[in-house]
Structures are given as structure tokens and as C-alpha cells.
Amino acid sequence: MYTCIDFPTKKALKEAVANGNKVRFYQPGPFGENEQKDGMIDVKGPHYPKPHRWYAWCKVENGLIVSVK
Numbered sequence: 138m139y140t141c142i143d144f145p146t147k148k149a150l151k152e153a154v155a156n157g158n159k160v161r162f163y164q165p166g167p168f169g170e171n172e173q174k175d176g177m178i179d180v181k182g183p184h185y186p187k188p189h190r191w192y193a194w195c196k197v198e199n200g201l202i203v204s205v206k
Contacts, residue, residue: 138162138163138172139163139165139181139182139184140160140161140162140180141160141161141162141163143184144183146190146191147191147192150191150193150202151193151205154202160202161202162180162197162202165185173197174197174198174199176196176197177195178195180193180194181193
């Protein structure tokens with residue numbers, strides 16, 4: 138999955154979540170539109186076509202990322 142904002146680093150994602158920003162996520166391609174709203178998800182970045190340089194395990198609640206590991 139990707140975040141709706143194209144974070145260049147995992148650190149930038151962590152800082153945004155820690156600052157209370159509402160960070161949403163999505164699944165591109167034919168498997169999108171059925172993302173879970175609560176639980177744990179795997180996020181990667183930066184967005185395609187740039188090469189993925191970071192991966193994060195994120196906790197989500199009500200469709201928003203609330204913590205990043």
C-alpha cells in the first residue's frame with residue numbers, strides 16, 4: 138500500500154503521524170478500493186515509478202495511520 142502523500146523517507150512518515158497529521162493510505166491497481174479500516178498494514182515508498190527505498194508496518198484506525206514501526 139501507499140500513503141496518499143508521497144513521503145520520501147520513513148522518517149518523514151513517522152514525523153507526520155507523530156505531529157497529528159491525518160495520513161491516509163490506498164492500494165493501487167486492480168486490488169484497490171477494499172483497504173481495511175482498522176488493524177495493521179504494510180506501506181512502501183516513495184511512490185512508483187521511483188524505486189521503493191523504505192517499508193513500514195503501520196497501525197490504522199478508522200482509515201488513518203496512527204502509528205509507524
